[in-house]
Amino acid sequence: MAPNVKRKGFGLVSAVYSEVRKRDGSKSRKYIVSSNTALTAREIVKNYRNRWAIESWHKDMKQNHGYGDCRSANFKAFEAHINFCLAACNL
Numbered sequence: 001m002a003p004n005v006k007r008k009g010f011g012l013v014s015a016v017y018s019e020v021r022k023r024d025g026s027k028s029r030k031y032i033v034s035s036n037t038a039l040t041a042r043e044i045v046k047n048y049r050n051r052w053a054i055e056s057w058h059k060d061m062k063q064n065h066g067y068g069d070c071r072s073a074n075f076k077a078f079e080a081h082i083n084f085c086l087a088a089c090n091l
Contacts, residue, residue: 002034002041016041065089 002014017031034044061067065088070081 002037002039002044004037007033010035012037014039014041014044016044061085061089 002016004012005015007013014034014037015031017029020028020030022028032044032048034047036044039047058067065085067082067085070078072078072081
């Protein structure tokens with residue numbers, strides 16, 4: 001199990017961190033927090049890695065393939081726009 005900590009405004013959460021020593025001798029920490037206190041540290045990191053892949057995909061789609069550019073209120077038009085964006089990504 002990952003260590004549980006109580007955070008103001010969130011309640012009980014599980015937190016994991018990695019620590020890296022920089023070339024100048026200082027330390028840098030990266031924290032990952034999960035509201036699921038039943039997860040192990042390894043599971044928290046695995047879930048974060050999977051989530052980050054989805055976030056990166058969305059960023060790429062918005063920046064390079066027009067994913068966020070549809071301004072239509074019509075669902076069929078929006079659906080067609082998404083399909084064109086996915087086709088552009090695959091090409």
